[in-house]
Amino acid sequence: MADVLDQQYQVLLTSSPLQRVGAFALASLAGVPHPDQLTVDLFKSAVDKMTRHLLATAEVAKSADPGGFWLGASYMLWPNSKMNPTARGKQLPDQRRQLIREWRDWRGLPEPAAWPAVPCAYCDRPACKWFGKVDIPLGASVEHRNTTAPGHEGTPLCYSCVASLWAFPYGASLSGGRAAVIHSWDDAFLAPVTRLAVKRTLAKAQALPVKTKAQPLWYARELAVLEAARSYDRRIHSGVELIVLSNSNKEQFLRVQEMGQPIAEWLRSTTTRTDRRAGYRVLVAAQASKTVPGEAFLAKRAFSDPAAVLHRTAAHLLGRVSAEGVLPAEAPGLAPLVYSYCIEVLNMDEKDVARIKDLASRLAALLGQDSRPGPFGGFMRANAKGGDLYGWFRSQSVQWLLKTRPKDMPRTLLPVEDYRLLFDDERAWSHRRLLVFAVMEALVEAGWQPKGSAEELEDIADVAESLVDEETN
Ligand SMILES: [Zn+2]
Structure with a gap:
């Protein structure tokens, strides 16, 4: 029985890009390089860390207030979840905390007897519950749907897979009402890319909210992929996907673009090879238009x-x-x-x-x-x-x-x-x-x-x- 229960806390990499990014994000939150190295205890500590971040919003009135980062993100990532109900304004912090724990805490996992007796939709091990669109973001399923057919109970998932989905935003860049995720089937590349994203997200969540009217940067998300490829120190073996999504009630959005492996690897060679490094700035300058800086346009063209x-x-x-x-x-x-x-x-x-x-x-x-x-x-x-x-x-x-x-x-x-x-x-x-x-x-x-x-x-x-x-x- 202990084995069956432990499985719920053992992360596997599946064929879902968002689950994979989330698995690497959990590893980063636990301070290990790869999801394989997540012991049951480390996994639980990573989940606890995420839960603590959400619990901290219980004292916050509005998402724009200091400490409101995850509350703000929740409307885009987890609308209608227990941390942002319509009645939230009238709830006391204790009530908010209780709801968040009910939703997230691994200690509340149902007994195996109460499990749905179907395999997890991602990893094929026993699922612990049925989950719906609150927990499964747009873009997480193979069909890129997060709606459940009428009369159906949702999607069966194990706890480690749903926790990976909760963790993917840490491995994303959250801005402008969107989550932008860099994914690749090359695990060795995905690991440091996700680690850096987690570091940035944690820093952003800690920082005081700033209201600027600065112009959005041109193709900033594509540029982030270009920079990730150019700063990687090993060969890139797969293409790099850029997944931009919003799960918000106001606007569901999903766009997946791929930078092919050859161009990702070529971009990397512009830093690793001296004969190519010299001309890179000139090539970048050649890509610029009156409004769009050269490197941003190079990144955009690398995809499209x-x-x-x-x-x-x-x-x-x-x-x-x-x-x-x-x-x-x-x-x-x-x-x-x-x-x-x-x-x-x-x-x-x-x-x-x-x-x-x-x-x-x-x-x-x-x-x-x-x-x-x-x-x-x-x-x-x-x-x-x-x-x-x-x-x-x-x-x-x-x-x-x-x-x-x-x-x-x-x-x-x-x-x-x-x-x-x-x-x-x-x-x-x-x-x-x-x-x-x-x-x-x-x-x-x-x-x-x-x-x-x-x-x-x-x-x-x-x-x-x-x-x-x-x-x-
Ligand atoms: Zn699973």
């Missing part, structure tokens, strides 16, 4: 549109050529980032990327023969939407044959394989933007700069704009 990162980078450099009349000296420093991004994130073939680099060096040799900005501008304009890049290559191929070319370069400017990459491939647009980047890189490497009238380059600002697809903030 990884190809846009390359397109924005090429467009940004070209925009600077137009604005400043010179090729940006930072282009070669960006090269390790850009090429690795194309291969590791955009899944371009390494051989294709090498071909595009070779083509770029031929184009740089061709364009570099003329110091006026015109020929360079002509190539860039041919890359704009509606530009005739194929026509440009046809006319320049003749020039390439007739003009002196470097001895080690082939007579053909655009071999058929390169033609295929630029004009007959599902990634043709990305290949062309990579080519734009690689040509600028090769020209800077060769020490070429446009001479003469910078005005001739002004109109390539439009070209830069057309390299990026329409995108709203």
Whole structure:
């Protein structure tokens, strides 16, 4: 019998992301690195800690008052729970405490004979009770529903699984009426990420409530995922999910986005690899818009549109050529980032990327023969939407044959394989933007700069704009 009871206090990791985050949060609350290390006593101590946090709100009149953090959070996380009934205002602190204990305290667990004789919906061990939407937040179930069918008693759960669900908010960032959770199936990554979130949540709960009218940060939640990936010191083995939810009566909300494993790992490599670290700030600057800071936009694109990162980078450099009349000296420093991004994130073939680099060096040799900005501008304009890049290559191929070319370069400017990459491939647009980047890189490497009238380059600002697809903030 003791075994059956003990099972209720032994946390297992299940297939529910919120339960998993909650399990790691319980481990953090108990001061151990992994849920596996939660003994029955440590588990109980972690649950007691959470209960104490809720009990402390019994003396608080309103959620905006000092110490009201968990009361405020309860309306979003656990509406209609025993800690925030409609009659709360009329209750004495003792009555409030009693209700919270009834709801949460493991000492009130029913006797096994009173259990529903069905398995826990998450871990398959015996459930101790039926639970409803007060305890099971939106997004916790596989179907992302927390409503119970009429006539049904709810969802059967064991105590350790429901306690994990109570704990997930500690592993979340609670702000703006939402809980934002970072989840990954890579346990080794999830552990430190959750530990940091718990530390922040505890600090926030302790702090005095502040009322600021500060502008919300752009893509702050996506940015937190980017920062988590970049600061992790081991390989990331799975994608990273960002789950944003509200269980509130006023507005039920759930959004799940995933940052793929390749881009999460690539972002990490921008801190771990020296050749990539150098260009990161330039790449970030290239992502910015008038209103959105670069790193926030990079984070957002890492979830929703990884190809846009390359397109924005090429467009940004070209925009600077137009604005400043010179090729940006930072282009070669960006090269390790850009090429690795194309291969590791955009899944371009390494051989294709090498071909595009070779083509770029031929184009740089061709364009570099003329110091006026015109020929360079002509190539860039041919890359704009509606530009005739194929026509440009046809006319320049003749020039390439007739003009002196470097001895080690082939007579053909655009071999058929390169033609295929630029004009007959599902990634043709990305290949062309990579080519734009690689040509600028090769020209800077060769020490070429446009001479003469910078005005001739002004109109390539439009070209830069057309390299990026329409995108709203
Ligand atoms: Zn369970």
